[in-house]
Amino acid sequence: MRLRLPRIPRRPGPLLLSGVLLGVAFPPFHLVIPSFLALVPFAVWVAGLPESDEQGRREALRGGFFLGLIYYTLVFYWLLTSLIYYTPLAILAFVLPVLILSTFLAAGSEAMRLVRGRLGWPVWLLLPVFWTALEWLRGHLGPVSFPWMQLGDSLATTPRLVGSADLVGSLGVSFWLALVGGLGAEVWLAWRSPVAGPGGRASATAGRRAGSEAEGALTGPRRRLRGPLLGLVMAVSLPIGYSLVRWSTLDLRPAARVGIIQPDVPEDVKMKSDAATDSGMTAFYRLSADSLLPHADSVQLVVLPEGVFPVRIERIPSVGWPGRTDIARAVQRVARGLDARILYGAFGTKDLKHARYALYNSAFLTDTAGRLIGRYDKHYLVPVVERVPFIPPAWLDRLQYFGWFSRGENAPVFRSDGGRFGVLICYEDVFAQRARLYRNEGADFLVNITNDAWFGRAKPWWSRTSALWQHPAHLVMRSIESRMGAVRSANTGISEIVDPLGRVSHPTALFTRAAFRGTVLTTDGRTLYDRWGDVVGWAAALAALAAVLAALWRGRRSGGALSAERPRPGAPDRPDAPPRTDTDG
Incomplete structure (x- = not known):
C-alpha cells in the first residue's frame, strides 16, 4: 500500500x-x-x-x-x-x-x-x-x-x-x-x-x-x-x-498614573522557580528605587509582569504549604514607599482538601499599605502549554512545566486611585470578548501582564520570533474597540501604554531591564462594539x-x-451565439 x-x-x-x-x-x-x-x-x-x-x-x-x-x-x-x-x-x-x-x-x-x-x-x-x-x-x-x-x-x-x-x-x-x-x-x-x-x-x-x-x-x-x-x-x-x-x-481624559516594570528575566531562569523569584525580586527592588521612588507622588499603580514571582504565594493547609510571606513583606515595603497599589503575577491556588489543590496563573493586587486586596485567575489558558485540552490537570502532575494550570472563573474589575481596570494575562488580549466584558463592567482601562520571554532570546538576534511584535498588536485593537487605554508590562518587552486611539507610548526595547512612568488615558461612555459585541x-x-x-x-x-x-448573466445562451450586452432586449 x-x-x-x-x-x-x-x-x-x-x-x-x-x-x-x-x-x-x-x-x-x-x-x-x-x-x-x-x-x-x-x-x-x-x-x-x-x-x-x-x-x-x-x-x-x-x-x-x-x-x-x-x-x-x-x-x-x-x-x-x-x-x-x-x-x-x-x-x-x-x-x-x-x-x-x-x-x-x-x-x-x-x-x-x-x-x-x-x-x-x-x-x-x-x-x-x-x-x-x-x-x-x-x-x-x-x-x-x-x-x-x-x-x-x-x-x-x-x-x-x-x-x-x-x-x-x-x-x-x-x-x-x-x-x-x-x-x-x-x-x-x-x-x-x-x-x-x-x-x-x-x-x-x-x-x-x-x-x-x-x-x-x-x-x-x-x-x-x-x-x-x-x-x-x-x-x-x-x-x-x-x-x-x-x-x-475623540475626547480623552486621564485615568491613572502608572509605573511599569520590565525585569527581563530569561526564560531558562524562569523555569527554576527559586532563581526566577530571586531575579524578579532583585529587578523589582532596583527598578523601583531607581525609576519610581524618586517620583513616588506621580504613581498610583505599579504593574509587574506575568509570573514575576513564579511560586505559590498563598497558604495551602491541606498540603502543609506555608505560603511565601517573604514575597508579601517585600511587596509591602515597596508599596508603602511608593504609596501606590501594586499588581504582580504569581501562582494562585485553591485548596481542594485531601492533600490536593488547584493551581492558577494569577495576578495579585495590593493596596498602598501592601495588603493583598484582590486576585484574578487567568481564564483563557494557552492550549498545551498551560493546559492540555480535554485532559484533567491532575493527570499531568509529572509533566514538568506544562499542562497543569486550572482555568479561572472570576473577572473582577479592580480599583486604583485613578480609575477602574480589568486584567488580561498573557494572550488573553487576543480575546476581544474579555476586554469588552471589563468595559461593560465599568473598567476605565486594561492592564495586560505577560511573559514574552517564550518568544525569543536576546542573542542571537535571529532567535527573536515575530510573536514578540504580534502579541502587543492585539492590545491596540482592544483599546480601539472599547476606546479605553491599556497598560502592558512584559517580562522581556515590549512594555508600553496604549491610548484609546490606538497610539503607543513609552515602548521599551526587547530584552532589557526597564521601568517607566506614564499616564493611561480613557474615554467616557461605551462604544457600539461594547454594546453589541x-x-x-x-x-x-x-x-x-x-x-x-x-x-x-x-x-x-x-x-x-x-x-x-445554466448561462450566467451577460454570457451567451449557446456557444456559437454572440454575447449579450446591457442594451439587448
Whole structure:
C-alpha cells in the first residue's frame, strides 16, 4: 500500500501569492497594502474553480488546504521555534493548529465554490462572509480557541485606519478587508474578461470577433467594470473616512498614573522557580528605587509582569504549604514607599482538601499599605502549554512545566486611585470578548501582564520570533474597540501604554531591564462594539451556514447539478451565439 501525499492544486500561483501577502501583512512587517490586497488572488482563484463536477470539489479542498499551510505556517511558526527549547510538545502545539486551521480553510473554499455555483453569489459577497465566519470559528472552539493575528489585526500598527473597530470590532475589520479583496477581484476579473461580468468567465468565441463586433463586445465589460470599481472605492474610503473623523474628534481624559516594570528575566531562569523569584525580586527592588521612588507622588499603580514571582504565594493547609510571606513583606515595603497599589503575577491556588489543590496563573493586587486586596485567575489558558485540552490537570502532575494550570472563573474589575481596570494575562488580549466584558463592567482601562520571554532570546538576534511584535498588536485593537487605554508590562518587552486611539507610548526595547512612568488615558461612555459585541462575526457565521444549507438543499432538488450549467448573466445562451450586452432586449 503506497502512501499518497496530497497533491498541490492545479493553479497554485494565486494561492501562493495570497499566502505570502497574508504572512507579511502582520507584524513585524509594518506594511499596509498587503492587508488590502492579500485576498485578491485567492478570490480570483475561487472564481476560476470548476463548478459542476468532482474535479471542482477536489480542487477547492486542495487549494484551500494549500493556502492554509502557507498562511498559518508563516503566522504560527514561532510556536515551534520558541517552545521546542522547553518541550517536545512544541511540535504538537505547532502542527495541530496549522493542520486544523488549514482543514477549516479547505472546507471554506469548497463551501464558497458550492454556494457560488448553486446560489449564484458573487465573489465580492462570498469572500467576506466566509472568511469572517472562519475567523469567528477560530475564536469559538472552546479550550482550543486561538484567534491569534486575524486579518483585522494586521492594521493594528496603523490605528488611524481602523477606527471603525469601535463599531464592528476586529472581526468587522476583517470583514471589511475581505470585502475590499473580493471587490478587487471583481475589478480584476471584469478588466481581464471582454465578455463575462465580474466573477464570470469569458466566452471562448468572444476574443476572436473583429471589427464592429469586437468594439461592441468591449462596451459591456467597460460598463461592468464601473460597478465593482465604484464599490471598491466606497468600501475603502468610507471606513477610513470614519476613522479619520474619530481620530480628530475623540475626547480623552486621564485615568491613572502608572509605573511599569520590565525585569527581563530569561526564560531558562524562569523555569527554576527559586532563581526566577530571586531575579524578579532583585529587578523589582532596583527598578523601583531607581525609576519610581524618586517620583513616588506621580504613581498610583505599579504593574509587574506575568509570573514575576513564579511560586505559590498563598497558604495551602491541606498540603502543609506555608505560603511565601517573604514575597508579601517585600511587596509591602515597596508599596508603602511608593504609596501606590501594586499588581504582580504569581501562582494562585485553591485548596481542594485531601492533600490536593488547584493551581492558577494569577495576578495579585495590593493596596498602598501592601495588603493583598484582590486576585484574578487567568481564564483563557494557552492550549498545551498551560493546559492540555480535554485532559484533567491532575493527570499531568509529572509533566514538568506544562499542562497543569486550572482555568479561572472570576473577572473582577479592580480599583486604583485613578480609575477602574480589568486584567488580561498573557494572550488573553487576543480575546476581544474579555476586554469588552471589563468595559461593560465599568473598567476605565486594561492592564495586560505577560511573559514574552517564550518568544525569543536576546542573542542571537535571529532567535527573536515575530510573536514578540504580534502579541502587543492585539492590545491596540482592544483599546480601539472599547476606546479605553491599556497598560502592558512584559517580562522581556515590549512594555508600553496604549491610548484609546490606538497610539503607543513609552515602548521599551526587547530584552532589557526597564521601568517607566506614564499616564493611561480613557474615554467616557461605551462604544457600539461594547454594546453589541461581535455581531458581524455572528452574522457572517449564520449567513455562511444558511448559504451552505440552501446550496445543499438546491443540489438535492436538482440532482446535484450546479447552476453553473445554466448561462450566467451577460454570457451567451449557446456557444456559437454572440454575447449579450446591457442594451439587448
